[in-house]
Amino acid sequence: MSAQVQRPSQVEAAVVRGTEEKFRLEKLELSPLGPLDVLVKVAGAGLCHTDLAMRGPAGVPLRPIVLGHEGSGVVVAVGSQVSKVVAGDSVVLSYDSCGGCGNCRSGRPYFCAAWFDRNTGPGLSREHATLVDAEGGLVNNSCFGQSSFADHSVASQNNVVKVSPELPLEILGPLGCGLQTGAGAIVNVLQVRPGQSVVVFGAGAVGLAAVMAARICGAAPVIAVDLVEERRQLAREVGATHALDGAAPDLAHQLQRITSGVDCAFDTTGKSAVIATAVSALAQGGTCALAAIEDEVRLPAQQIVFGRRLTGVVEGNAVPDVFIPQMIEWWQSGVFPFDKLIERFPLRDINEAADASVSGRVVKPVLIP
Numbered sequence: 001m002s003a004q005v006q007r008p009s010q011v012e013a014a015v016v017r018g019t020e021e022k023f024r025l026e027k028l029e030l031s032p033l034g035p036l037d038v039l040v041k042v043a044g045a046g047l048c049h050t051d052l053a054m055r056g057p058a059g060v061p062l063r064p065i066v067l068g069h070e071g072s073g074v075v076v077a078v079g080s081q082v083s084k085v086v087a088g089d090s091v092v093l094s095y096d097s098c099g100g101c102g103n104c105r106s107g108r109p110y111f112c113a114a115w116f117d118r119n120t121g122p123g124l125s126r127e128h129a130t131l132v133d134a135e136g137g138l139v140n141n142s143c144f145g146q147s148s149f150a151d152h153s154v155a156s157q158n159n160v161v162k163v164s165p166e167l168p169l170e171i172l173g174p175l176g177c178g179l180q181t182g183a184g185a186i187v188n189v190l191q192v193r194p195g196q197s198v199v200v201f202g203a204g205a206v207g208l209a210a211v212m213a214a215r216i217c218g219a220a221p222v223i224a225v226d227l228v229e230e231r232r233q234l235a236r237e238v239g240a241t242h243a244l245d246g247a248a249p250d251l252a253h254q255l256q257r258i259t260s261g262v263d264c265a266f267d268t269t270g271k272s273a274v275i276a277t278a279v280s281a282l283a284q285g286g287t288c289a290l291a292a293i294e295d296e297v298r299l300p301a302q303q304i305v306f307g308r309r310l311t312g313v314v315e316g317n318a319v320p321d322v323f324i325p326q327m328i329e330w331w332q333s334g335v336f337p338f339d340k341l342i343e344r345f346p347l348r349d350i351n352e353a354a355d356a357s358v359s360g361r362v363v364k365p366v367l368i369p
């Protein structure tokens with residue numbers, strides 16, 4: 001059953017059709033909303049490394065697709081069973097979850113049984129409005145339950161977080177994925193305590209959010225490692241006590257000189273060699289958390305047997321309804337200056353934004369429809 005609501009019948013979206021193809025703006029027909037759908041007029045959408053990974057060969061089965069999973073905007077219409085938001089509400093869009101599986105019911109939507117289907121899959125477990133192209137073909141719009149590289153996004157009741165209309169809505173989208181993942185890795189997964197040492201590998205949006213959160217937790221030292229000098233500089237600006245060159249042949253020794261063994265390590269590079277360095281840098285009893293899925297992990301079993309731990313991070317293991325307002329509060333009090341990472345691009349310049357992200361020039365492009 002679909003709600004009878006006022007909504008635009010057409011959406012303009014950045015569509016990816018083939019492997020390695022560029023984004024192309026297209027006008028698409030929007031079908032009626034499903035009962036739990038929330039139609040959002042997009043104010044801005046962050047571009048995350050994961051969008052670029054999904055644009056590559058990993059995203060093939062889903063083509064054609066509208067990517068984008070860090071949207072924010074204003075609700076324009078809701079499905080018949082939506083009670084959480086109403087038209088006119090300002091919202092940040094986050095990852096999707098079913099709300100009904102065991103992990104969702106016990107407050108862990110980041111481990112939702114339908115996670116892959118709803119976020120990186122075809123979204124078959126969700127009855128939602130679809131997009132149809134000029135030739136009558138379906139265009140997948142289930143990317144993290146939002147596909148927000150568009151002027152309108154079909155989200156669901158489960159992945160919208162209401163925020164104050166007083167906030168700069170267009171730059172809030174990245175709170176829904178990259179920033180939540182980095183900050184949540186520190187707060188929810190590693191549970192960093194005052195005085196603990198932290199090292200973060202990769203100073204992109206995820207890593208820099210982790211650096212900021214580590215300082216908020218009272219960690220010291222907080223060491224950032226990246227290959228790009230501008231990113232190391234940015235890491236210092238947002239709170240890193242040290243910033244090291246990831247290509248330095250004596251990196252392990254440099255880490256040892258700063259702290260004889262780190263309590264908490266966080267890898268955002270996904271590179272086997274970096275993960276090995278991260279685990280080796282741990283003190284016994286220390287934990288390394290991984291956010292990226294690029295390579296295999298190969299470690300001497302001895303390192304784990306003698307008390308080092310390795311774990312993973314899904315969206316910061318955060319409940320968006322709790323964690324996004326928390327990050328906004330930090331930002332308002334000046335300790336989480338995520339706006340320093342953002343550069344705005346018109347949605348029509350999405351290919352330039354992607355290039356700027358790949359080259360390392362821009363940490364977090366935000367696309368404005």
Ligand SMILES: NC(=O)c1ccc[n+]([C@@H]2O[C@H](COP(=O)([O-])OP(=O)(O)OC[C@H]3O[C@@H](n4cnc5c(N)ncnc54)[C@H](O)[C@@H]3O)[C@@H](O)[C@H]2O)c1
Pocket residue numbers: 048049050053177178181201202203204205206207225226227228231246247268269270271274290291292293294313314315316360363
């Ligand atoms: N697990 C999750 O829920 C989740 C959520 C969001 C993003 N991600 C993933 O997290 C990763 C980071 O995302 P991002 O948006 O910050 O990406 P990004 O590309 O902006 O940042 C990665 C950083 O790692 C640095 N780097 C690369 N190789 C390095 C090396 N050998 N040593 C040191 N630094 C190195 C790069 O210079 C770059 O600054 C991506 O793989 C993304 O897909 C995971």
Ligand SMILES: [Zn+2]
Pocket residue numbers: 048049050051069177178
């Ligand atoms: Zn992401």
Ligand SMILES: [Zn+2]
Pocket residue numbers: 097098099100101102103104105109111112113114
């Ligand atoms: Zn679930």
